[in-house]
Amino acid sequence: MGLFPDAKPELIDPDPDLQLAFDAAMAAFGQGLEKTPIVLVALEEIEPHDFAGQLVEEVHYSASLLKATAMWAAFELRRAANELVATAGPAPADTLTLLRDTFGREIDENRVAQLDGKNLSGFLLPRWDKVFQVQPDATVNFTSDFFGKLFDAIVDGNNSAAGEVVHGLGFGYLTKAAATAGFFDDGAVEPPQTADGMWLCGDFGNGFPPQRIPCVNDTPVAQATSAFQMARLFTFLAAGPGAAAAPGVDPGQAPDPENTPLVDASSDEAMLKLLFNAVNVPRLHLFLNRDTSVQFVTFQSKIGLGPLNNGTNVASEAAIIKEATAGRRFVAVFQNRTFVNDASIVPVSQVIDATIANFLFP
Template identity: 50%
Template sequence: MLPFPDAKNDPLVHDDALQLALDTAIASTPGVSNSTPIVIVALDPDGRRGYAGRLEFMECYSASLLKVAALYAAFELRKAGNQLLAGAVPANAFQALRDGFDEVIRVNRLPRLASLEDRHLLPKYEKVFAYDPAANIVNFTQDFWNDMSAAIADGSNPAAGRCVQRLGFGYLTTAASEANFFDADADHGIWLCGDFGAGFPPQRIPCENDGPTAQGTSGYQMAKLFTLLADARLVDPAGDAAMLELLQLAVIKLHLFLNRDTSVQYVTLHSKIGLGPVAAGFSVASEALIARENSTGRRFVVVFQNQRFAGDASVFPVAGVVDAAIAAYLFG
C-alpha cells in the first residue's frame, strides 16, 4: 500500500547454542545490569540468522538510537515516490506525491496520532526531495541529506529534528508498523514520534525503563532491522548501501560504545548509539551495531539497551559479554 512498505519477513530464528553462549557470558561477567537487554545475531555464511537474547522484547527508551527509524523511513519514502512516478511524467511531481500519498497517510495514521494536524503528520515533499525531470525520479535534496548525515554520523539532535519534521509523524510511525517493526496494538517495537526538541508535539508509548517515550524500541525489533540491512534486504540495494555508509561513518567518527573497550576480539563496522537521561536520575546507553570477529571474519548484529552510563568503563561489561559469547559460539 503506497506510500508504506510491505511487511518485512523476519529472518531471526532462535539459536540454542548462541543462547547458551550468551547466558554463560552474562553469568560470568560482573557489571552488566539485570535490566540491560542484549541481542546477538550470527550472520552465518549459510544464510541462517540465529539469535540469542536477554530481555529482547523489553520496550526501552533508547534516545538517539531511534534516529535509525528516520533514516529507514526516508529511504522507504524515496522508494515509494519513485514507484508512484514510474511511467507517465507528471505535470508537477510534488503535487503528484501529495495527491497519491497524503490521504493514505491521514487515513492510516496510528491511533495515538488521531488528534494531530496535517503539518505534524504529512511529509514535506519539496523539503525531502529534488525532482529530476529527465529521469522522472526523486532523490534527496542536499539539505535533507546533509541533515540526515549529521543526525546519524554526528548524532546531531537539531539535524535529526529537521529530518523528522520533513518526513512527518504520520509517515514515520505507520511505515514502521506496516513493515512489522512496530505492533500498534501492543505499543511495542520501533517507535519514533518525537523530533528531539524541535517543536512538534511528541506522541509517547509506554516503556519499561522510563516514563512514556517518543523514542523507544525493543532489542529484538532493532536487531531485526539491522539484520535485514546487513543482508541488503531492507529497502533496496542503493538505499541499503547508503544507510550502511552513514552507519560506517558514525564508527569512523567514533560514535560507538562497545568498541571503546579495545580488548575485545571484534571490530565494529556500522553503529548507531543512544544516550539519554531517564526519570530515575541517571543516563542509559544503547547501541545497535554490525561487528566482525577478528580471526574468522564472521559478522554479527548486536543490540544492547538500558545500560547505566557513567563513562566509557560502564559499557565495558556489555562489550565483554558480547566478546565472550561470540568466542564461545565460534570456538566452543
C-alpha cells in the same frame, strides 16, 4: 509495494547453541546487566540468521538510537515516491503535486492507533519539497539539504538535524511505515515488557509535539524500541544484497544476493555507508569497541545516550561487528545500560565478546 512498506519477513531465529554461549558469557561477565536488553545475531550467508539474548521484547527509551529508524523511513519514502512516478508517469513539474495529492490523504487516513483522532496538522505529513528534488526524468532524490541533515543526524549525532529529518518525513509516515513493515504493532504497546516494537514520534526537542507510548525504563516516551526490532532492522542491512560492498565484508563471504533487502540494494548500501561514517569520526560514535580488549571490530553503528526522567543517563547501541580470528560478522544490540563513563559499557562488551568466543570456539 505502495506508499507503506510491506511486512518484512522474520529473518532471525533463536538458536539454542548461541543462547548457551550467551548464558555462559552472562554468568562470567554479566553482573549488573540484569536489566540490560541484549541481542546478538550471528550473520550467515543466507537467511535465516541465529540470535540469542535477554529481555529482547522489552520496549525502552533509547534516545538517538531511534535516528536509525528515521534514516530507514526516509529511504522507504523515496522508494515509494519513485514507484508512484514509474506508474503514473508525470511530467517533472507535476511530480511533487502528484506525491502530495496521492499520498497525503493516504497517510492521514491510515494512522496508527496512537495518533488516531489527534489534531496533528502540520506534523503528520511529509514536507515533500523539503525532502525531494525532482530529476529530469521525473523521479526524485533527496535534496542536498535533506541528505545533509540525514548525514549530520546519523554520522554526527546532531539532534537539530535529526529533528529536520523527522519534520521532513512527518509523524504519520514514520509511525505507519514502522507498523506495516512489522517493526511496530500499534495494538501491543501495553505492557511494554512484551510490546516488542519500534516507535519514533518525536523530533529530539525541535518543535513537534511528541506523541508517547509506555516503556519499561521510563515514563511514556517518544523514542523507544525493543532490542529485537532494532536487531532485525540492522540484520536486514548487514545481510542483504546492499551489504556486498560494505566495509568489513570479505568478497568470499558476501551475503547471498537473494537475501531480503531492508529497502533495496542501493538504498541499503547508502545507509551502511552512513553508519560506517558514524564510527569513523573524531567523536567516536560507538560504545562496544571503547573496550579495546575485545576481539571484534565495529564497522557500522548507531548509538543512543540520553537521560531518563529521573536524571539517569542510559546508553544503547546497534552495531555490525566482525570477529577478528574467524572473520564472522554479527549484529549486536543493547539498551538501557546506565552510563556514567566508558567503563559502564565494559561488561556489555565483555558479554558480547565472550558469547562470540563461546559460540565460535567451544
